[in-house]
Amino acid sequence: MTTNIISRPIPQTNRQTLLVCFMAALAGLLFGLDMGVIAGALPFLAQEFGLSSHQQEMVVSVMMLGAALGALCSGPLCTRIGRKKTLLIGAALFVAGSIGCAFAPDLQILIVSRFLLGAAVGVASFVAPLYLSEIAPEHIRGSMISLYQLMITIGILAAFLSDTAFSQSGNWRWMLGIITFPALVLFGGVLTLPESPRWLMMKNKSELAEKVLLLLRSTKADAHIELEAIRQSVQMKQRGWQLFRANSNFRRSTCLGVLLQFMQQFTGMTVIMYYAPKIFAIAGFASTQQQMWGTVIAGLTNVLATFIAIGLVDRWGRKPILKLGFSVMAICMTLMGWMFFTGISSLTQQYVAVTLLLIFIVGFAMSAGPLIWVLCSEIQPLAGRDFGVTCSTMANWIANMIIGATFLTLIDTIGSAGTFWLYAALNVVCIVLTLIFVPETKNISLENIEKNLMAGLPLRSIGNPR
Known part of the structure; x- marks a missing residue:
């Protein structure tokens, strides 16, 4: 049976499908902009409002709280009003939140506006991968969902470039407010999309x-x-909570989705995106311009490496790429921790540390970054898909919030070396979990995956052809 699947000719892809998938993936651009923009704006916010480390963590992490609640509400909304209208609500929240951040007169209004942006990100991170998984044919499903992750990385890079441009004047309001314009484009683009069949x-x-x-x-x-x-x-109608209570197989797929999202966040990539200038400062790059341009290079690496996932996810498969990516990240975090432990004093050591950081980003962007979203949209049965993806997406933002709210505290408590070694150990744990639980779903229809799951096959086997 496997030989037949490999030798089967790949169907042609309708250009209209590619256009629709691209428009839906634009939600990822806003996602990335909101993730990346705070890295450059945070030092100026801290200076203007006199923020402590704890308050800085609050400004970063409140967006994740909003995202968790946004994801929680997205499941019922998707079921009731459809994927398209829910995505439209997310686009409207992007507009409102970015305007609020730009004109925030004090810390309280800024936090409320960041919360609204978080809700928008939560909606987008739930609906866009789900919509793409249901719109794209199976032979390009992995690539199209990876396109969403590519748009996230492009958004992060665009945010870093924007932050660098505005850092000379220190105008954090434009850093945060410029997101309004692509948010309006997304709103108009979603209006043209068809509903999920x-x-x-x-x-x-x-x-x-x-x-x-x-x-x-x-x-x-x-x-x-x-x-x-x-x-x-x-x-079988959508009955997520009832199915979760009654069916152990659905509980297994829901828990796997939650586990996958925690695995993605605990690689340590999130802290690099949120606190990139801080990390470059730890590595010995003292000036603001050096830190900002280092952040831009990190963002560009993130974008380019995502093309590896798009090119290989439907050829190599999900599981081999995940194992490779987690291994690369574990090695880089270990070596970076060692460099911080022994001390970075020379220019050569600074560049070695940056090189390790960039290789780590490559490891994430080619593996856990896009592929976790791919798997979470594939493994849930249709009758509980909205509920299952809601749980996994909410788990992403809860884990994201934990990481964003603890990184500076970890640095202050156990030091830079200890923090990076901790993330190295977590990546090793992710390798083990991938071997034990993660299925290979390449070239397998959603219906086939569902039948295997409900037949009680082990989680790592639900992607086997029937």
């Missing part, structure tokens, strides 16, 4: 679902085959 079938709108599939698939035959597969799978 799976959601339409769940709402007994089969004619509309057929029209969407005819628009997005290369042939009528492909559209009708997929429509029939969806018709069979949607016979």
Whole structure:
């Protein structure tokens, strides 16, 4: 059976599908902008408002609290009003939050506005991968969901470039407010998107679902085959909480989704994105301009390395790339910790530390960054998909909040070396968990994965062909 799957000719991809996926992935651009912009703005915010380390952590982490609540609300919204309208709400929150940050007169208003941005990010991080998994055909599903992660990295890089440009004047309001413009573009773009055919079938709108599939698939035959597969799978209605309570197999997939998101966040990549200038300062780069340009280089590396995932995820598969990425990150964190422990005094040592940091970013961007989102959107059965993805996305932001709210405290408590060694150990744990629990889902339909899960196969085997 495996030989047949490998030798099967790859179907052509409809250009309209690629366009729709690109527009949906724009949500990732806003996600990345909001993640990256705070890195450059934080030193100026701390100076203007006189923020302590704890207050700086609060400004960073309150966005994750909003994101967790946004993700929690997205599941019921997606089920009730659809993927498109929920994404539209997220775009509106992006606009409101970015305007609020730009005009914040004090710390309290800034925190409220960051919370709104977090809610927008939570909605986007839930809906966009889910929508992409339901719109994209299976032979490019991994690449299209990875495109979402690519847009996140581009957003982070754009934020770093913007921060660097405005850092000369110290104008943090423009740093935070410039996000308003792409947020408006996203809002207009979402208006042009079709609704998910799976959601339409769940709402007994089969004619509309057929029209969407005819628009997005290369042939009528492909559209009708997929429509029939969806018709069979949607016979089981969305009943996430009830299914979670009653079905141990669904509990397994939900817990796996939560575990995957914690694995992604505890690699240590989040702290590099949020506190990049601080890390470059620890490495011995004293001036603000050196720190900001170092941050830009880190963001560019993140973007370029994501193309590795897009090119390989549907060729090599999810699991081999994850194992490679976690291994690279563990090695880099270990060596960086050692350098901080022994001391960084010469220019050569500074550049070695930066090189290790960039290799770490490559390891993340080619593996855990995009592939965790791919897997979390693939492993949940249709009847509980909204609930399962809600839980995993909320877990991402809870873990994100923990990381963002503790990094400076860890540095102050156990030192730079101890902090990086801690993350090295966590990456080793991620390798073990990948070997034990993570399935390979390359070239396997969502319906096939669901059948394996509900048949009680071990989690690492639910991606096996039937």
